[in-house]
Amino acid sequence: MAKLKQVYVCQQCGYESGKWMGKCPSCNEWGSLVEEVVEAKKTPLTSSSVKGTSNAPIRLKDIKIENEIRTTTGMNELDRVLGGGIVRGSLILVGGDPGIGKSTLLLQICEELGRQDKQVLYVSGEESVSQIKMRGERLNVHTNNLNLLAETNMNFIENQIKTTKPDLVILDSIQTVYCDDVTSAPGSVSQVREATHKLMNLGKGYGITIMIVGHVTKEGALAGPRVLEHMVDTVLYFEGERHASFRILRAVKNRFGSTNEIGVFEMQDIGLKEVLNPSEIMLAGRPMDVAGSLVSCSLEGTRPMLIEVQALASFTSFGMPRRTATGLDYNRVVILIAVLEKRAGLDLGNYDVYVNLAGGLRINEPSLDLAAALAIASSFRNTSIDPHTVIFGEIGLTGEVRGVPMAEKRVIEAAKLGFKICIMPKANVEKLPPIKGIKIIGVSNIGEALDAIAVR
Structure with missing residues (x-):
C-alpha cells in the first residue's frame, strides 16, 4: 500500500512545506498554506519523451517541421490574437474577470466551428446543460455539432474525450474539476496541476x-x-470594465504566434460583436472644443488605435489633493503631474486631478504620456484644443519628449480619420516620410508641446 504523507501547499504559488506557516516564504501571502494529503508513490524511472520525437539527440538540420494545421474561428479579431486561427492539438487558457464574457465568447466559437462540421464538446463544471442551452438560445447558437456535458470528475471527462474524439473541447472551468487519485479539494494547486497535465496529454x-x-x-x-x-x-x-461595452482580448503567451496583437469586441444583447475599426468607435460622441479633452494614438501589436484622453483639474480647499486615473497607470499619472509642476511651472498642488480613457479601456503604453499631460494642462488653464489634433509621445522626468515606435502608422491612422494636425516627438519627425492631409509638429520637451497647443 502506498504511504500517505501530509504537506502544506500554498494556494497562490504552489509552494510546498512539511509544516504549517502563517506566511508563504515564496509569494509572501498570508494564510495561503492549506494542508493536503498526498500519496507517495514509488515510480520507476522511464522515458518522458514527447510524442513525435526521439529519445536520442537529433541534429537541428535533420528535424522536419510539420505544418501547423489551423482552423479559423470565423471571428477575425480572435484569429488575429491566435496568430491565424486555432492550432490543432493546442492547449489554450482563457482568463478574465467574472461576467466579462468568457463563456459567451466560447459558445460563439462553438457555433462558428459547428458550421465548419467540426465536432465540439463543451464541458461545464459550473452550470447545468439546461443553463448552457438557455444562454445558447440568447446567442443564437443552434449548431448540431455541439455536445454538452455537465461533469466535474476529470477521469470521466477523460473517458468521454477518448470515446467521442471531438475536434475541440471546452472546459469551464479548470478550478471546478477534480481527479480521484488526488486527495485535495477541487481548485487546489494539486488538483489544477493534475487536471491540466491530463488535458495536455489528451x-x-x-x-x-x-x-x-x-x-x-x-x-x-x-x-x-x-x-x-x-x-x-x-x-x-479578457480585459475591460464589466459595465462598459468594449472588451479587449489579449494574448500574454502564444507559442504559435505573436503576443502583441489584441482583439476588440463590443458586448451586445446577442453576444460579442467584432470591432473592426476601433478608432472610429472609440471617438464616436466625443465632445468638441472642450478643455481637457484630446485624442491620442496607442499601438497595440501592429494595430494603431485612436483614443480620447480626458482630464479634469479642479481646485480643492483640502490639504491633500486627489489624483485619480482610470485606464492609465496611476503612478505614471502622478509622475506626469510632477513633471508639469517642475518643468512647465503649473501649480497643481491645490488641484484635484482626474484622468480617464474614454470607452473603459486600460492601456499602459508610454506613448499616451504627452496626451495625458497636455489634457491636464488644458483643463488647468481651461483652454480647449483644436479637436482635429492628435497627440502622442513619451515624457521623461526632465520634461523631454522621447520618440515612440511605429510613428508612421499612427500618423496614417490619424490622417485616415480626418485629423489635420499631429503633435509628436521631434525624434520621430526626422524619420517620417511626407504624409498628405496632415500637418506634423515635432516637439522635444513639454514646454514646446504647451506652446504648440497655445496652453501656457
Whole structure:
C-alpha cells in the first residue's frame, strides 16, 4: 500500500512545506498554506519523451517541421490574437474577470466551428446543460455539432474525450474539476496541476484542441499555480470594465504566434460583436472644443488605435489633493503631474486631478504620456484644443519628449480619420516620410508641446 504523507501547499504559488506557516516564504501571502494529503508513490524511472520525437539527440538540420494545421474561428479579431486561427492539438487558457464574457465568447466559437462540421464538446463544471442551452438560445447558437456535458470528475471527462474524439473541447472551468487519485479539494494547486497535465496529454496525443477557462484572483491574475500558465500553449486574457461595452482580448503567451496583437469586441444583447475599426468607435460622441479633452494614438501589436484622453483639474480647499486615473497607470499619472509642476511651472498642488480613457479601456503604453499631460494642462488653464489634433509621445522626468515606435502608422491612422494636425516627438519627425492631409509638429520637451497647443 502506498504511504500517505501530509504537506502544506500554498494556494497562490504552489509552494510546498512539511509544516504549517502563517506566511508563504515564496509569494509572501498570508494564510495561503492549506494542508493536503498526498500519496507517495514509488515510480520507476522511464522515458518522458514527447510524442513525435526521439529519445536520442537529433541534429537541428535533420528535424522536419510539420505544418501547423489551423482552423479559423470565423471571428477575425480572435484569429488575429491566435496568430491565424486555432492550432490543432493546442492547449489554450482563457482568463478574465467574472461576467466579462468568457463563456459567451466560447459558445460563439462553438457555433462558428459547428458550421465548419467540426465536432465540439463543451464541458461545464459550473452550470447545468439546461443553463448552457438557455444562454445558447440568447446567442443564437443552434449548431448540431455541439455536445454538452455537465461533469466535474476529470477521469470521466477523460473517458468521454477518448470515446467521442471531438475536434475541440471546452472546459469551464479548470478550478471546478477534480481527479480521484488526488486527495485535495477541487481548485487546489494539486488538483489544477493534475487536471491540466491530463488535458495536455489528451490534446497532444489525440490531436484535439482544448480550451480551458481559468478563474482570476482579486488582483486580476489567474488563480491557481503559476505552472498552469507554463503548461499551456496559449494564454488569453479578457480585459475591460464589466459595465462598459468594449472588451479587449489579449494574448500574454502564444507559442504559435505573436503576443502583441489584441482583439476588440463590443458586448451586445446577442453576444460579442467584432470591432473592426476601433478608432472610429472609440471617438464616436466625443465632445468638441472642450478643455481637457484630446485624442491620442496607442499601438497595440501592429494595430494603431485612436483614443480620447480626458482630464479634469479642479481646485480643492483640502490639504491633500486627489489624483485619480482610470485606464492609465496611476503612478505614471502622478509622475506626469510632477513633471508639469517642475518643468512647465503649473501649480497643481491645490488641484484635484482626474484622468480617464474614454470607452473603459486600460492601456499602459508610454506613448499616451504627452496626451495625458497636455489634457491636464488644458483643463488647468481651461483652454480647449483644436479637436482635429492628435497627440502622442513619451515624457521623461526632465520634461523631454522621447520618440515612440511605429510613428508612421499612427500618423496614417490619424490622417485616415480626418485629423489635420499631429503633435509628436521631434525624434520621430526626422524619420517620417511626407504624409498628405496632415500637418506634423515635432516637439522635444513639454514646454514646446504647451506652446504648440497655445496652453501656457
